[in-house]
Structure formats: C-alpha cells, structure tokens
Amino acid sequence: MNRTTLAMLLLVIGNALALISDAFVKAYSGDVPVAQFVLVRTLITLVFLFPFVLRSTRRRLASGWKVQVVRAQISVFGTICMVVALNHLSLATANAIFYAAPVIVMVLAVVLFKEQLTRASLTAVVFGFVGVLVILRPVEIGWQSLAAVGVAFSLAINVLLIRRLSAEQSPMEMLLVMHVFMLPALTVISLFHWTPVTVDIALGALGSSFFILCYNMTVLIAYRWAEANKITSSEYTGMIWAILGGWVVFGEVPDAYLLIGSGMIVIPLVWLALSEQRMLKSSVSDNHVNSRRKLQAAES
Numbered sequence: 001m002n003r004t005t006l007a008m009l010l011l012v013i014g015n016a017l018a019l020i021s022d023a024f025v026k027a028y029s030g031d032v033p034v035a036q037f038v039l040v041r042t043l044i045t046l047v048f049l050f051p052f053v054l055r056s057t058r059r060r061l062a063s064g065w066k067v068q069v070v071r072a073q074i075s076v077f078g079t080i081c082m083v084v085a086l087n088h089l090s091l092a093t094a095n096a097i098f099y100a101a102p103v104i105v106m107v108l109a110v111v112l113f114k115e116q117l118t119r120a121s122l123t124a125v126v127f128g129f130v131g132v133l134v135i136l137r138p139v140e141i142g143w144q145s146l147a148a149v150g151v152a153f154s155l156a157i158n159v160l161l162i163r164r165l166s167a168e169q170s171p172m173e174m175l176l177v178m179h180v181f182m183l184p185a186l187t188v189i190s191l192f193h194w195t196p197v198t199v200d201i202a203l204g205a206l207g208s209s210f211f212i213l214c215y216n217m218t219v220l221i222a223y224r225w226a227e228a229n230k231i232t233s234s235e236y237t238g239m240i241w242a243i244l245g246g247w248v249v250f251g252e253v254p255d256a257y258l259l260i261g262s263g264m265i266v267i268p269l270v271w272l273a274l275s276e277q278r279m280l281k282s283s284v285s286d287n288h289v290n291s292r293r294k295l296q297a298a299e300s
Contacts, residue, residue, distance in 0.1 A: 007226035008234040014218030015238035019245045021211035022095070026086045026250065028204020034083045035189035038076070040197060041205035042186060046179050048213050052172040061177055063166035068174070071161050072181030076189075078154025079182075081147040088144035091246035092254050095239060096135050096262040097148035102269055103128030104156035112160065120275050124268035131264030134257055171220050236266045 029037040053061070085094045103125050109115040117125065136145045165174060239262055246252035 004226040007222040010218045010222040010225075011234035012237045014215045014222070015235060016241045017211045017218065018215040018238060019091070019095070019241040021208045021215065022086055022091055022242070023245060023249055024204050024207035024211065025083055026091065028200050028207070029083050030087050032198075032201050032204075033190065033193040033195060034080050035186055036194060036197075037083060037201060037205060038079045039183070039186040039190045040201055041079075041209050042179050042182050044205050044209040045213065046176065048209060049172060049176045049179065053170075053176050056170075056173050060166075060169055061173055063169055064164065065177065065181075067161055067164045068177045069181050071158050072178045073185060074154050074157055074161075075178060076182050076185045078151050078158070081150035081154065085144060085148035085151060089148060090252035090254070090258075091250065092239070092243040092252065092262070093135060093258055094148050094151075095242035096258060096265060097132060097145070098151050098155065099236070099239060099262075099265050099269070100128055100132050100149070100152040101155035101159070103265070104152055105159050108156055108160055120268075120272045124272045127264045127268040131261040133261075134264060135261035137257060171216070175216065236270050239266050 025037075082094075082098075085097070089097075106115075106117060106121050106125055110117055132149070136149075162174075169177075243254050243258075243262075247254070
C-alpha cells in the first residue's frame with residue numbers, strides 16, 4: 001500500500017473521528033448553556049495542545065496575532081452555532097450544511113482575492129447552493145438551520161484567513177493561539193448563564209475535544225504524506241459517516257431531501273477534486289514530454 005492510499009485511508013478514519021466528536025456534542029450539550037460548554041471544551045483543548053508547543057518560541061507564537069484574534073472570534077461564533085445546530089438538527093443534516101463551507105470558500109475567494117472560477121468550480125458552487133436549499137427547504141428554515149449555515153460561513157472565512165498567517169507557525173501552534181484568544185469572549189458570555197460543571201458537561205467536552213484533535217492530527221499526517229489534490233476527495237466520506245452515525249446512534253432516518261441535497265453538495269466537490277487531479281497529471285505529463293523534446297533537440 002503506497003503513501004497516497006494510506007493518506008486517503010487516514011482521511012476516511014479522520015472523518016469518522018470528527019463524526020464521533022459531533023456525536024459527543026449532540027449527546028451531552030443539550031441541557032447546558034451553549035457558551036459554557038464551548039468554554040469547557042476550549043480549556044480542555046488547550047490542555048491537549050500544550051505538549052505539542054513546549055518547544056515553540058514566543059516570537060513564533062505571537063506571529064500573526066492580529067489575524068488570530070479575528071479568527072478566534074469567528075471560531076467562537078462558529079463553534080456556538082455548531083453546538084446549536086447539532087442539538088436541534090440530525091447529524092446528517094447538520095454535517096451536510098457544514099459541507100457547504102468549500103463552496104462558500106470559492107465564492108469568497110472570487111470576491112476578496114479576485115480568483116477566477118473554472119467551469120468545474122462554478123458548477124460546484126451552483127449545485128452546492130441549490131443542494132443547501134433542498135436540504136433546508138426554505139419554507140422550513142428556522143434558527144437551527146441558520147446556525148448550521150453560520151458554521152459553514154465561519155469555517156470558510158477562517159480557511160481564507162489562514163492565508164494571512166505566517167508560514168513558520170505549525171498547525172498545532174495556530175490551533176493553540178486561536179483557542180487562547182477564544183477564551184475572553186467565551187468567559188464573558190458564559191458568566192451570564194453559568195451553571196455548575198457537571199460530569200455530563202465535562203465528559204461531552206472531553207470527548208468532543210479529544211476526537212476533533214485526533215481528526216486534526218490525521219489530516220496533518222495525511223496531507224504531509226500525499227499531495228492535497230490526490231486525496232481531498234476522501235474528506236467527503238464524512239457525509240457517509242454522518243448519515244450512518246445519525247441512523248445507528250440516534251435513530252435518525254435520512255429523508256429524500258437530505259440525500260438529494262447532500263449529493264448535490266458533495267458529488268460536484270468530489271468531481272472538482274478529481275478533475276483538478278487529472279489536470280495536474282496532464283500538466284506534469286506535458287511538461288515531461290516538452291522537456292524530453294528539448295533534450296532531444298539539444299542532443300541533435
């Protein structure tokens with residue numbers, strides 16, 4: 001088994017771990033003030049992250065701190081929205097809307113960075129937008145559904161803001177600094193509706209934090225082992241895990257709207273990833289042929 005195959009397998013496993021994290025949120029955060037649950041989860045996450053940054057320097061940790069402050073506040077909003085969405089929507093429905101994030105990234109990249117959409121990208125954007133509408137069914141849109149859309153937007157904006165961060169920071173350092181900057185806002189919000197931290201709160205926050213960090217580790221390793229364009233499509237197996245997990249653990253049977261809408265979001269994204277992979281292979285092949293022709297011409 002080569003490294004690319006192993007990397008794809010890691011992403012499949014990683015997305016299953018992310019789904020377990022969502023399941024902990026759904027199972028244990030329903031009777032807790034949302035901001036307080038997120039605060040406890042953030043503190044536990046910092047404990048997990050600390051050993052990975054023991055050798056970091058102050059200069060590296062402080063690099064790009066202004067951008068990290070912005071990302072942290074967006075993450076506070078997005079994480080609170082995530083807890084709300086998971087508590088009121090099925091796992092599959094919430095995750096299907098979360099998967100609109102790559103579509104939003106493409107649109108915002110055009111608006112903010114003047115990037116050009118290819119025909120394949122434009123198709124993914126259009127189908128993704130329609131897919132979200134199919135899942136939400138505009139006549140049934142409520143604040144729970146809007147919370148899931150808020151998660152997708154926060155994920156997309158944070159992805160774009162990564163471009164503004166220093167390349168010398170490791171992913172673990174980025175995560176640590178961002179979570180530190182999340183604490184002030186979460187603390188202030190939590191104080192308005194503070195309740196005693198029960199075993200359920202601690203267990204839910206611990207499980208969610210642990211498994212989402214495991215997911216982050218699998219992603220980090222996978223993208224170091226193989227080129228992103230070769231393995232990205234494996235990320236979308238998360239939708240399959242969400243449908244299966246919701247069905248087996250919570251008895252959530254997906255309806256036709258969810259299945260059709262999810263397909264409209266995920267299939268074009270997978271097709272886009274595969275088409276970009278073919279284009280890259282074609283480009284590499286053409287460059288190789290041109291190099292051989294130049295070499296033959298030089299020799300003759």
